[in-house]
Amino acid sequence: MGAHGPIAGAGTPVFEAVELTLDYDTDAGAVRAVENVSLSVREGERLVLLGPSGCGKSSILKAVAGFIRPTSGRIRVRGRDVAGPGPDRIVVFQEFDQLLPWKTVRQNVEFPLRVARKLPRAEIRGKAEAALRKVGLERVLDSYPHTLSGGMKQRAAIARALVTDADVLLMDEPFAALDALTRRQLQEDLLALAEDLRFTLLFVTHSIEEAILVGTKLHLLSAHPGRTIASFDTAAFGLSEVGGRRFEEVSREVHDLLFSRPKAKEPAHV
Template sequence: MQTLTSPKATSQTHQDSFLVIENVTKSYPTPNGPYVVLDGINLTVSEGEFVCVIGHSGCGKTTLLDTVSGFRKPTSGEVRVQGKRITRPGPDRMVVFQNYALLPWKTAFENVYIAVNAVYPEKSRQEKTEIVREHLAMVGLEEAMHKKPGQLSGGMKQRVSIARALSIYPQVLILDEPFGALDAITREELQEELLQIWSKHRVTVMMITHDIDEALFLADRIVMMTNGPHAKIGEIMEIPFPRPRNRTQIMEDPQYYTLRNHALDFLFSRYALAH
């Protein structure tokens, strides 16, 4: 934590349009005409940037990230990573799933190994084992390496899932509410770990969250979406806190509350859920 350098200073300058979401619209046909979930989303993310997406449930955040991961195709528009159009899922855009998506019959080690083995088939068994160990150690799971998911707590499972995602060195890391199911203390621990890992790996991150404080602590920019259907990007908020970030420090920063209130106002006044 103490010896981190800011990855942003170097990365943003040479790859400004690393990930481009261009005019993405997603609609589903229904008997009463198309149901439009996303309506013309435009977003450019630089290499190494940490972007959080917030919005109310059902506003299409997951759909948006699915077009980046490739699990869903946009009805119109396209998503490009380094100029290449995304057509299907791939390990260059690894996902940390909401409910971990670990294989319960495999140990933590094997769950990560299957990913490393799929992406680096040419490496020797020893090299692959080394990569797996390194990444499990990074999330503090050396001890529990040979346990199966059933024996791990929610936080540990999510650590395995993060280790699996990072072990294959993706260009983009996609996280769909990764810490939603965890208790407050574990959540804060994992947020800090994620930031450390992110600064080492220099991976571009897109993360969905419901938690404004989480987004303020983690993100370079927060993308706030309007309510669905026809969800759009309502506003993008730059988070100016210097890195490495310290939770207590940024919470003492007067800007923190300005930004926080701004986000709350967006979510609960301007785009409050109609009840």
């Protein structure tokens, strides 16, 4: 199951990062966050980035979103170089306050479609309600975010992302702040939506189990600066495989690769 190195797949990549290096400017100089990482994700694939804190997982996601400009290398979506944020990439963050508090759940989901101004009002409303039904929020359409639980807020954020029909859904530890039961339920919901909608996903997590469960591909990163350790094909694992022999074998292999390596040096100043 552990295929160390790039995993081949059929079709043209929806997005790819080629020899990506990311630096941050600090008072002490530029600090390298990610070094020479290449990724490739095709239609309907779910790529998970996993590694220790500070390895550059979120930095890669932000670079794909267009919020960070690469120091070197390039990122392409549908063959076009990423030059900044765009409607072809939608982000769901960990924080629960990503919804607009003065708008209802329905209005929050409608918001990106209204900003785009490409659809009639009735069609926007219908798309928003359909997306909310898919995530199980049809009963709280007219509620405000402050009345929702953390899990419900994340469902609303996912519905808002799905309604745009973006090329890539980007999720930065979206379930990390939730209790264990709610987290598992949302993992199940995400997998059901992926089966139904076949969206393309880049997902960041600190959890080995979640990484293997959620993704069809798993990319391991070293401690800072983040470099590729290995890649795994995890498409065969679903909820029924959690705790099974092969699932546990891959979990141990991933654990050993992450924690049995030499201690990372301090970030390189470049």
